[in-house]
Amino acid sequence: MLTRIVNNTVESYGAFPHSGVVFSLFCNSGYGTIKMIAQNRHYEPGIHPFVSDDPVGRRNLTSSNAATQPFYPYQGFHESLALGQQYSSLGSQPLLCGSIPGLVPKQLRFCRNYIEIMPSVAEGVKLGIQECQHQFRGRRWNCTTIKDNLAIFGPVLDKATRESAFVHAIASAGVAFAVTRSCAEGTSTMCGCDSHHKGPPGEGWKWGGCSEDAEFGVLVSREFADARENRPDARSAMNRHNNEAGRTTILDHMHLRCKCHGLSGSCEVKTCWWAQPDFRMLGDYLKDKYDSASEMVVEKHRESRGWVETLRVKYAFFKHPTERDLVYYEGSPNFCEPNPETGSFGTRDRVCNVSSHGIEGCDLLCCGRGHNTRTEKRKEKCHCIFHWCCYVSCQECVRVYDVHTCK
CATH class of the missing domain: 2.60.40 (Immunoglobulin-like)
Known part of the structure; x- marks a missing residue:
């Protein structure tokens, strides 16, 4: 529930x-x-609904719910990310929850009880992966996924690194975003428009349209993504924190979106509604959080339910991370050379920018190994002319480009 x-x-x-x-x-x-x-709705007998043990509160860095939940061998949320690759078209086909790989029992119950919104969950995971690949397109680790592999990022996310922190945050945000959008579009009978946060209209406009219920999307994301993070260890605490940081980004950036009505664009009447931000903006924001992520250390102490691991900021003179910051406690590999143990594919043959001094530049991306240059011919439209009325005619030109790749 x-x-x-x-x-x-x-x-x-x-x-x-x-x-x-x-x-x-x-x-x-x-x-x-x-x-x-x-x-x-179909309900499977014998599967009782589950009630969120943290319906509205923010998760902290301590594993507080470990004593009341089953104990599973650790598998992070990233073990569920194959859902985005393998089930991105769930809306067009029947869904058997038992056929989805990588789900723990709580996620399986969620799927069976809320099967109507599972296509949106899958779409959100896919959205998060695509945004990760966009944000890291010019970095040594470029969010490469492995086809037909349950752990779609390979061993990269097994470590508690910055990269793992970002993937958890963006995937969790993606699930919340996609579910919220689906509700506003009316594709699910379980949810709809937000009617709780309207308040009195402002001067010159009135409420209209469908305000997006981001809190419901965040709730769904919390129940699904955090279902694995039940252990009293540091990694589960880190994952819960980063999952919540990703979801909170949506709530923090909700805004009014308005539309004018009237003759000739006169805007005689303006209607407004609450809307989510563009997901690319969320990706940019979380990428900044990745760059400024807080390094933590693990502390172990005994409580009534046993040993519990918590996280503490590594350097006392640094600002303590807020619930909106990303946290990690293990260093990243350099990703320069292929390494099956770390999941690094290396940067050989990656395209680099010879004129840049940034991370996407040939000096840094190629890890000092140098780069090769080849010429490439591309057909492009050129000399386009607009004809009245109304079409555009273009010629086809062949242009030569230099392409630089890492040695």
């Missing part, structure tokens, strides 16, 4: 045990009133 609190009202979205019904439950905490909206 998905649970959140909005305006002092508890809202739950879930499957009613053994009833074959998915419902939305609105329980006003002040007056004790309950409103149930039932919808016909």
Whole structure:
């Protein structure tokens, strides 16, 4: 069962045990009133809905829920990222949750209970992977994925590095973003437009359209992505923190989007709604957080439930990371040479920028090995002319480019 609190009202979205019904439950905490909206949905007998043990609070760096959840061998959220590659077209085909590789039991229950939004979850994972590849396109590690492999990034994410921190954050944000967008587009009956954060309209405009319910998307992402992070160890604490940092980015950048109505663009009436930011902007923001990520150290101490690992900032004179910062506690390999143990593919034959002194430049990207240069002919449209009315005619030109690749 998905649970959140909005305006002092508890809202739950879930499957009613053994009833074959998915419902939305609105329980006003002040007056004790309950409103149930039932919808016909398949529910698998014997699979009880789960209730979020942290419906609205932010996860901290301590593994606080480890004692109440089953103990699985550690597999991070990245073990579920194959969902984005293998199930990106879930909306066009029947989905059997048991056929999805890499899901732990809690994620499997989530899939069965909320199968209607699983295509959006898969699309969000895919969106996060694509954004990772865009953001790191000019770096030694360029977010390369391995086809037909459950661990689609290979061993790279097995370490608690900056790269792992970014992938968890962007994938978690991708799930929240895609689910929120799907709800606003009306593709799911489990969710819809946000009606909780409108308030009075501003001067010269009124509320209209469909405000995007980002809090529901964040809730779904939290339940799915954090389902693996149940161990009382430092890596689970790190992953939960970075997952939450990615999701929080969406809530922090929600904004009003408006549209004018009137003759000849006069904007006699302007309607506005809450909208998510562009996902590329979220990627840029999290990439900056990657560059300024906080290095941590692991501390172990005993609690009533046993030994628990927590994270502490490594250098006391540095600012303690906030919930919006990325954290890591292991160094990254240099990614210059192929190394199956670290998952590095090396940078040989990578295209580099000979005129740049940045990380994408041939000096840094090629790790001092030098680069090769070859000429490449490309056909392009040129000498285009607009004809009244209304078409454009172009000629085809062949242009020669220098292409530089690492030795």
